[in-house]
Amino acid sequence: MKNYELMYIVNTTATAVDEGAKVVGFITALGGKVIKEEFIGKKKLAYKIGKAVEGVYSVVNFSLDKDKIIEFRKKIALNENIIRSLITVYV
Template identity: 40%
Template structure:
C-alpha cells in the first residue's frame, strides 16, 4: 500500500525567463504528479526576489511554491526532473508536516530573540 502525503515544493527559477511563463513551465513538471494519481492544490508564484547568496552567478530568482498531494516516489521523481532542467536553479520538496514544523520553529526562534532583545536594556540599566 502506497501512502499519499501532502507536500510543499519551493522552486527558484532562472530570472532571465519571463515571469508570466513560470506557471506553464511548472505545469509540464507537475504533470508527473497528476499522471500518477496525485493532485495539485495550489501554485503560488511569488515573483522575482533577491537571493540570499549567488546561485549560478545570479543574484535574483523567480520564486514559486506548489502545494500538492502524491506518493513519496512521485514527489522524488518530480524533484529529480526539476533538477535536470536548466531553468530551475533550486528546488526543495518538504512534506507538509515538515514545512509547518519548520515555520513554527522559526517563529519560536524569532520570539525568543525579540524577548532577549527586550530584556537587554533592562539588564543594562541594572548594571
C-alpha cells in the first residue's frame, strides 16, 4: 500500500462532516486505511468555481493499493459536493 494525501474543497451548501464521512467510506470500502483527517475550515476561494465563492477545505492522509487509486479518483470526481480535489503521494 502507498500513502496518499487528498486535499478537497466542499461546497458550502453541503455539510463538510458528511462529505468527510463519505470520503472515509470510499477509502475503507476500497480496502484502504485513513491515517489522519483534518478539517481546515471555510475559506474564500481565489476565483469562482461554478457559482461557489467560498468552500470548506479538508485534508485526508490515507494508505491505499496503487491499483485502486484510479477507482478512488473516479468516486471523488462523481461527488457533486466536492468542487475541487488533489491527490498526491504522501511520504
